[in-house]
Amino acid sequence: MELLRTENVTKSYDSRVIIRDINIHLLQGELVSLLGLSGSGKTTLFQVISGLVTPDSGNVFLNDKNITGEPGNISYMLQKDLLLEHKKVIDNVSLPLVLRGISRKDARKQAQPYFEQFGLEGTEEKYPSQLSGGMRQRAALLRTYLCSCPVALLDEPFSALDMITKGQMHTWYLDVINKIRLSTLLITHDIEEAILLSDRIYVMTGVPGEIHNEIHIEKRRNERTDFNLTPEFLDYKEQILDILKQ
Ligand SMILES: Nc1ncnc2c1ncn2[C@@H]1O[C@H](COP(=O)(O)OP(=O)(O)O)[C@@H](O)[C@H]1O
Ligand SMILES: [Mg+2]
The missing domain is CATH 1.10.8 (Helicase, Ruva Protein; domain 3)
Incomplete structure (x- = not known):
C-alpha cells in the first residue's frame, strides 16, 4: 500500500532551482533511502515533504490526501538530534x-x-x-x-557517530525497525548504510538535484546484518558509485 508520494516537486531559492521534478513514493512498512552527495537538495526535499517549506510546484500526498505545505502530518528527525x-x-x-x-x-x-x-x-x-x-x-x-505519525523522515541520523558506534546502531536499528515496522524515509550520503538498511534507494544527483536512479535492494530482512559481507552487497556498492561518479 502506498503511504507517501511526491509529484513533480520543484523548489528554488533566490531563483536558483535546488530540486527539480522529484517523484518518489514510500510503501507501508518500507525503509527507503535518499542517497546523494552533500548539497544535492536532500534536506530541502525533506522540508517540502514535512510541510515546513512549500514547493514552487508539485505536490505531496499522504494516504492520497494532498498535504503540500501542511506541517504536522509526518515526524521529522533533523540532522542534529x-x-x-x-x-x-x-x-x-x-x-x-x-x-x-x-x-x-x-x-x-x-x-x-x-x-x-x-x-x-x-x-x-x-x-x-x-x-x-x-x-x-x-x-x-x-x-x-x-x-x-505514519511516516518518519530521518535526516542523516547516524552521520555524526564514529564508525564502530554507527555499525552498532545499524544492527540495533534493523532489529527495532523489524519490531515496530515504522515506514521510514532516510537521508544519507553513506552508500554502505543505504544498502544495508534500505528496501529501496533513490539516488539523487546533479544541480539542481534530481532522482537519477531507483535501486531495489533484494535481501531478506533477517539476513540484513551480515549482508555487507556478501558479493551482492559489493555489486550494489559498485553500481551506486558509478552513478555518483558520473
Ligand atoms: N533556506 C535556504 N535558502 C537558500 N538556499 C538554501 C536554503 N536551504 C538550502 N539551500 C541551498 O540548497 C542547496 C541544497 O541544500 P540541502 O537541501 O541542504 O542539501 P543536502 O541536504 O543534500 O546537503 C544548497 O546549495 C543550499 O545552500
Ligand atoms: Mg542535508
Whole structure:
C-alpha cells in the first residue's frame, strides 16, 4: 500500500532551482533511502515533504490526501538530534505526547515502556549531556517514534557517530525497525548504510538535484546484518558509485 508520494516537486531559492521534478513514493512498512552527495537538495526535499517549506510546484500526498505545505502530518528527525539539554531524557522523549495535549505525567508513563526496547533503560532521569552519541540518537529516534505519525523522515541520523558506534546502531536499528515496522524515509550520503538498511534507494544527483536512479535492494530482512559481507552487497556498492561518479 502506498503511504507517501511526491509529484513533480520543484523548489528554488533566490531563483536558483535546488530540486527539480522529484517523484518518489514510500510503501507501508518500507525503509527507503535518499542517497546523494552533500548539497544535492536532500534536506530541502525533506522540508517540502514535512510541510515546513512549500514547493514552487508539485505536490505531496499522504494516504492520497494532498498535504503540500501542511506541517504536522509526518515526524521529522533533523540532522542534529536537537534534544533539549535542560530537560531530562524522559521529558525529551515524551515531548510529542505533551504537544498533543497529554499531561506530562501521563506522557512519561506512556514513553517509559519503550526505554528498554530502544536501549535506554536507566537513562530516564538523566540529561542529554550525560548520554553517549549513540544513546542520544536512540533517544531522538524514540521521540520521533512517539510522534505516532505514519511516516518518519530521518535526516542523516547516524552521520555524526564514529564508525564502530554507527555499525552498532545499524544492527540495533534493523532489529527495532523489524519490531515496530515504522515506514521510514532516510537521508544519507553513506552508500554502505543505504544498502544495508534500505528496501529501496533513490539516488539523487546533479544541480539542481534530481532522482537519477531507483535501486531495489533484494535481501531478506533477517539476513540484513551480515549482508555487507556478501558479493551482492559489493555489486550494489559498485553500481551506486558509478552513478555518483558520473
Ligand atoms: N533556506 C535556504 N535558502 C537558500 N538556499 C538554501 C536554503 N536551504 C538550502 N539551500 C541551498 O540548497 C542547496 C541544497 O541544500 P540541502 O537541501 O541542504 O542539501 P543536502 O541536504 O543534500 O546537503 C544548497 O546549495 C543550499 O545552500
Ligand atoms: Mg542535508
